[in-house]
Amino acid sequence: MSTPHEHPANTSDDLAARLREQGLRLTPQRQLILRAIEELRHATPDEVLAHVRGQVSSVNASTVYRTLEVLEELGLVRHTHLSDRAPTYHSTMEHEHVHAVCRTCQAVRSYDPAVVQPVVDALAADGFVxxxxHLAIFGTCADCSAAAAVPPAT
Known part of the structure; x- marks a missing residue:
């Protein structure tokens, strides 16, 4: 089932330490963008931009894109492709998870990697890691499946 989202108390400290290791500064924009990823859980750069602009209107798209690249290089966020649109980012502070994406409503659910362990093991037996x-599985969620099964009212 879904994994709970946990917010570590020291996310800003972790960000500051990792940035210092790379000779980079902890800026308010970097903090806002990382916080947006954590709050939104799965977000495209445009969704992050909209969220951050709700707090600071002067942040621009290039700042968001550059910051997401830096945060990914630091290992604080990851991206995956949950649609044919822009990559979707999520915090690495969450437990590793598999993404299940509904093609009808675009809802994203997170599942423990154990649900795909037989597939992982089978591929590993062939030398594939x-x-x-980064895994995303596409299908139809229970709500959309149930709605499609209900005959229209006459």
């Missing part, structure tokens, strides 16, 4: 955190 799966990046589970």
């Amino acid at each position: 799966v990046d589970v955190g």
Whole structure:
């Protein structure tokens, strides 16, 4: 089932330490963008931009894109492709998870990697190492399946 979202108390401290290791500064924009990823859980750069602009209107798209690249290089966020649109980012502070995406309503649910362990094991037996955190499975969620099964009212 879904994994709970946990917010570590020291996310800003972790960000500051990792930035210092790379000779980079902790800026308010970097903090806002990381916080937006954590709050939104799964977000495209445009969704992050809209969220951040709700707090600071002067942040621009290039700042968001550059910051997401830096945060990914630091290992604080990851991206995956949950649609044919822009990559979707999520915090690495969450437990590793598999993404299940509904093609009808675009809802994203997170599942423990154990649900795909037989597939991971089968591929590993052939020498292939799966990046589970980048895995997205597409289908139809229970709500959309149930709605499609209900005959229209006459």
